Structure formats: structure tokens, C-alpha cells
Amino acid sequence: MARPLNPKPSAGGTTRRTAVGLILGAPLLGACSGVQQSLSSFTSPFGSSEAPGPQQQPLAVGTGQVKVGLILPLSAAGNAGVAAQSMKNAAEMALAEFQNPNIQLLIKDDAGSPQGAQQGTQQALDEGAEIILGPLFAVSVPAAAQLTRARGVSMIAFSTDSSVAGRGVYLLSFLPESDVNRIVEYTSSIGKRSWAALLPENAYGNVVEASFKQAVGRRNGRIVAFEKYGADRAGAARTVAQALGSADALLLADDGDAVVGMADALTAAGANLRNIQLLGTGLWDNPRVYASPALQGGLYAAPDPSGFRSFSGRYRTKFGADPVRTATLAYDAVALVAALARTQGGQRFSPEVLTNPSGFAGIDGLFRFRADGSNERGLAVMRVTSGGGQPVAGSPKSFGA
Known part of the structure; x- marks a missing residue:
């Protein structure tokens, strides 16, 4: 199980093995302000003064038996909402490219707030989610983690603030x-x-x-x-x-x-x-x-930039626009749970499985979760x-x- 993020080619012949960089909301192959700094510890989404959009309704994508919650700030103001929409698209793209995934994504809009994250997580758990992907912001992770820990459900969050990682809360981000x-x-x-x-x-x-x-x-x-x-x-x-x-x-x-x-x-x-x-x-x-x-x-x-180039080309073909830099995190998270749902038994999202020391191969190269919830990435120089x-x-x- 060293590389469960290498699914078979989809019907169109596309494979999803490749790597990435560190930029959010920037021109794709150039870059601007890094994901690490942009998402690590904001108390409000990107400090935007813009008004948030209307709350987006919950959405179920896929018909698999394994339910997976995806918590994103879809209606948040400014770049946060843009990033969330791109991550949602990437999650759906992962489902499409992973051959016959046995998962269903329960997508919830947390509006970029801890209260929204808690509400969305509660809804997903009540609907049978076996694992939660997200939230995006550090301030929202503890609020959602209170609920997942109480249910014994693992969470893979996207924050770059390692202080919010811990038992049952793993960070899939650039630390x-x-x-x-x-x-x-x-x-x-x-x-x-x-x-x-x-x-x-x-x-x-x-x-x-x-x-x-x-x-x-x-x-x-x-x-x-x-x-x-x-x-x-x-x-x-x-x-x-x-x-x-x-x-x-x-x-x-x-x-x-x-x-x-x-x-x-x-x-x-x-x-x-x-x-x-x-x-x-x-x-x-x-x-x-x-x-x-x-x-x-x-x-x-x-990360080696070749993977992001490949990913962004497929994304543009599918959605007619460029992805933001964080989109690969959502893609890799969905591909990971789809692979584990296929290859593992009833304990597919347990700490023992998620902290496999061999790690996983994603768009951004190798990564593995540590027992403390932080991650280690295989990076280029x-x-x-x-x-x-x-x-x-x-x-x-x-x-x-």
C-alpha cells in the first residue's frame, strides 16, 4: 500500500500521478503569495473586507457506499471563496478520474467560520460520513474536530497551522x-x-x-x-x-x-x-x-512543478478556467480516501492506515501523515x-x- 494515490487510468486514459508548488490565487505557472503563509492562522478568510456570498446548499456527489464529508468555505468572501470553489471542482475531478470510486462526497459550505465548520461537520456525520475532509482555515479545525473525535472519525484538514493537528486530525497541506x-x-x-x-x-x-x-x-x-x-x-x-x-x-x-x-x-x-x-x-x-x-x-x-502543470491542464480542459494553487490538496484528499475505500477493510480510515510510514503518492509528490497529525512531504530542491x-x-x- 505504498502508493494508494496511483489509481488506474480513467476511461479517457488520463492518469493522476504527478507533482506541485506552493501558490494560492496566482497565475498558474508563475506564482504569488505562498499557501503556507496565506492559510496558516487567519481568524477570518484572508482578512477580506468583501461581503460573503449566499450560503451554498449541501451537495452530494457520487453514488458510492462510503460517505465522505468535504467542508469548504464556498460562500466566504474574496480569495477564500474562490479557493474553495476551485477545491470543490478538484474534488469532483478526482472522483471522475478515479475509476469506479466507491465513495460519495457530502459537500458542505462552512462560510469560512468555526460555527459553519461545526454545523457542516455535524450534518456530514449525521448523514453517515466515515471521514471528514477540511476545513480549510486553522480557526475552524478545532471546532469541527470536537465532533469528529467524539464520533471516533478521522479528519484530514487543509490548514497549514500545525498547532491544530493532533489525535485523529491530520493536515494535508504544505507545512x-x-x-x-x-x-x-x-x-x-x-x-x-x-x-x-x-x-x-x-x-x-x-x-x-x-x-x-x-x-x-x-x-x-x-x-x-x-x-x-x-x-x-x-x-x-x-x-x-x-x-x-x-x-x-x-x-x-x-x-x-x-x-x-x-x-x-x-x-x-x-x-x-x-x-x-x-x-x-x-x-x-x-x-x-x-x-x-x-x-x-x-x-x-x-514540490516538483511538473505535477501541477499536468493537473492544471486537465483542470482547464474540464472547467474552462485555471485552478488555484490549493486545488491539488482537495484532489489528493479525495483520491486518497477513494483508494483506501477500495483497498482497505472496515478500518480504512483508522490512524494505523492513515499513518502508514510508506506514505502516499499524490499530485504534489510523496506525503505521509505523522502520528501527531502533521505531515512530511517529499520535496524537490x-x-x-x-x-x-x-x-x-x-x-x-x-x-x-
Whole structure:
């Protein structure tokens, strides 16, 4: 059961094996603000000032015997509603491409609120759902998880905030931890031993900090400079610039605009960025980064982009529009439960099955759930060029011991 997300070709001959990047609501093959930061800990959907749309009615898709709840903010305002609709389309596309799936999707609109998520989850459970997919936002996951845990039902949520994961609540998303682990592992393998880091003073930066320090420690490396910045980027840049002479690599973990600004601040502080290996996370998959002369040759971890290209081409053919970046999460979640419904018995969605150490193969490459509900992804290492991200190390074909 190492690869249950590799169904047989559909009647049209399409297979669903491939990989992805980290962007939401952006032009497909370019990218803009990363999923990691965009969805991690919003208290309201994307902070939109737009009015939400009308509540969408519950919908059942498919005729299989295994019922699966799908909780999405379909009527939420702004980009949240757009993302949810694209994820709903991708979920239906997974059903269509998976040959004879024995599942029925019970799609519920949570409007982007904890109360809506709780109501939608309750409805799905009352209708016999054996597993819940969603919600999307971190703030909604605990409200829904109260109900699933009480019923002994597993949940696969889409939040990137690992603090909401836990017993019976698994996150199928892009976690900053995977990016950091992969890029530190790779740079260590090519001889880097001393690291510096400049991170934002926010929730994303806090997660990256913890992962970075642990990853460097596991590789017996040393951190020669570490600073976090808020409004005073120049001061933090000066402090790190003075220590770069004893560092092999510098991690800049922020979105495109901020990373470009920090590179400029380091240069202004006297740092020669050509003498050090620059490192980033999946948030670097951004046109601003690729256009920056200072960041050329920088390395970052991300899914191999070929899978998203294949997926988005099939999506455009089916729906006449481009998918948002998070759509693959819904596709992979539905394909996973369809595969488990076919291959497993009565305990098909149990923790023992979902935390199979061999993991699963999805659009975005390999992933596996940890017992604590977080996930690990098999990521590629990409190099920044003026033409975009170029792979320098491929995604792993299997997880190690």
C-alpha cells in the first residue's frame, strides 16, 4: 500500500500521478503569495473586507457506499471563496478520474467560520460520513474536530497551522517544517556546515525558527548568526551581515517582496551575497524572487512543478478556467480516501492506515501523515533563475526509514 494515490487510468486514459508548488490565487505557472503563509492562522478568510456570498446548499456527489464529508468555505468572501470553489471542482475531478470510486462526497459550505465548520461537520456525520475532509482555515479545525473525535472519525484538514493537528486530525497541506528540513538536509549534503538565518517576527517565522534550529542540530551543524525582524529590517540585516564571513549558507524565509527587500538591506549593510549560499522556503516560488539579481542561484524547497502543470491542464480542459494553487490538496484528499475505500477493510480510515510510514503518492509528490497529525512531504530542491525555479535535486521516490 505504498502508493494508494496511483489509481488506474480513467476511461479517457488520463492518469493522476504527478507533482506541485506552493501558490494560492496566482497565475498558474508563475506564482504569488505562498499557501503556507496565506492559510496558516487567519481568524477570518484572508482578512477580506468583501461581503460573503449566499450560503451554498449541501451537495452530494457520487453514488458510492462510503460517505465522505468535504467542508469548504464556498460562500466566504474574496480569495477564500474562490479557493474553495476551485477545491470543490478538484474534488469532483478526482472522483471522475478515479475509476469506479466507491465513495460519495457530502459537500458542505462552512462560510469560512468555526460555527459553519461545526454545523457542516455535524450534518456530514449525521448523514453517515466515515471521514471528514477540511476545513480549510486553522480557526475552524478545532471546532469541527470536537465532533469528529467524539464520533471516533478521522479528519484530514487543509490548514497549514500545525498547532491544530493532533489525535485523529491530520493536515494535508504544505507545512513550513517540510521546506526547512529539506533545504537544510540538501545543503548539508553538499558540504554546508555553518548557517545564518533572517526570519520575520510573526507566526510563520516562529515555525521556521523551531524547524531550522532542530534541522541544523540533527545535521551537527552550527548557527553562526540568527536574527528576526519586524519593522526594523535594516538593523537585523546589519547584525547578520557582520557575521556572514563565517557562514556557509543564509536562510531567508519570507514571501517574495519581503525576501527581495531583505536581500537589498543585506547588500546595503555590506554583505556580498555572491559569497554565500542563499536558502529559502516554498514562498520563494514568486516572480519577484526570480527577477531579483541578488537572489539568483538561491535554493529553496518545493514540490516538483511538473505535477501541477499536468493537473492544471486537465483542470482547464474540464472547467474552462485555471485552478488555484490549493486545488491539488482537495484532489489528493479525495483520491486518497477513494483508494483506501477500495483497498482497505472496515478500518480504512483508522490512524494505523492513515499513518502508514510508506506514505502516499499524490499530485504534489510523496506525503505521509505523522502520528501527531502533521505531515512530511517529499520535496524537490529548486534553484532561482531569471526564468523561474529550476530543479537541482528531485523529489524522493520513497521515504527513508
